[in-house]
Amino acid sequence: MEVLFCWTLLLSLLCGICRSRASHKPSCGYPPSQWCRSLEIAIECEVQKQCLELNSTKPNSDVPALEVTLYYESLCPGCRAFLTEQLFPTWTMLKDIMKVHLVPYGNAEERQNSVICQHGENECLGNMLESCIIHAVDHVAFQIIYCMESSSDVLKAAQLCLQLYAPSVRWETISSCATGAVGRSLMHKNAVKTRFLEPAHTHVPWVTFNGEYRDDWEDGAMSSLFSLVCSLYKGAQPPACTGVQKKLDRSFCLPHDK
Structure with missing residues (x-):
């Protein structure tokens, strides 16, 4: 269940990023695996909001990895x-x-x-x-x-x-x-x-x-x-470890009406 939840969350977030990219068609010279690597890349690829949502699931702890x-x-x-x-x-x-x-x-x-x-x-x-x-x-x-x-x-x-x-x-x-x-x-x-x-x-x-x-x-x-x-790991457990769902305030980019 933990693994299934984590993959579902990750795929959901990535799908949100992909939907946004598909609608805006920005000029982005980076592969998807690097879109959230830095603020500069996120801005260039126009996925700042999605990256913030993805980052919100990270443990908020000073405990080293x-x-x-x-x-x-x-x-x-x-x-x-x-x-x-x-x-x-x-x-x-x-x-x-x-x-x-x-x-x-x-x-x-x-x-x-x-x-x-x-x-x-x-x-x-x-x-x-x-x-x-x-x-x-x-x-x-x-x-x-x-x-x-x-x-x-x-x-x-x-x-x-x-x-x-x-x-x-x-x-x-x-x-x-x-x-x-x-x-x-x-x-x-x-x-x-x-x-x-x-x-x-x-x-x-x-x-x-x-x-x-x-x-x-x-x-x-x-x-x-x-x-x-x-x-x-001695720090706060991420949702993937605990299985606790974390609701995100998310929006979607829908296709234009034909």
Whole structure:
């Protein structure tokens, strides 16, 4: 019921935005996922009122967001399933109370001037591409990586997913990063983060909450990450967690009479 209510609320708000956009036909150079990212974008896309309504459902609390960090590999089947079926849907519904960090490295091993990945060279390239995407377009990196990981071919989908969510970023910027010194530096940082986990990781996906790992938290994350995030967050619970409906003062833009 909680998940159904949240999706209903989100879709209702987005539909309101879309109806407004369809009637006014404004000039807007941003994809829908970014319409409410800033006041300037909302004004350009003429969706200020809808964004205010969307923001009114956010928790009004000074409690910091729950930090959820996923240590994973780009081609690991279990990692892909967790990211696409648990982590991304939960973040979509609870992004106001949780912050996601992605560390693509997993069970790889650093060697002299190279990295050996569990699922071969393609996984190393996937890890590198996703690290460069996080570095270059942090505000939509999760959406791009979800797009890649939910595709049948992670590597082939990368360029199209980047174009979909960050059309202003040239693919050459990402590809040159992945094959150059910047990418190697980013991968080394991921290796260090993974190597110094406490306790040491024994498998991937490996998930920490506010930098901590517990076996019971992992069990909860694998079965229902949504419920676990709601229970671990110490601030005021959003409507998605409580199931309490919040009535909004909303208006609609109807089609012109023919």
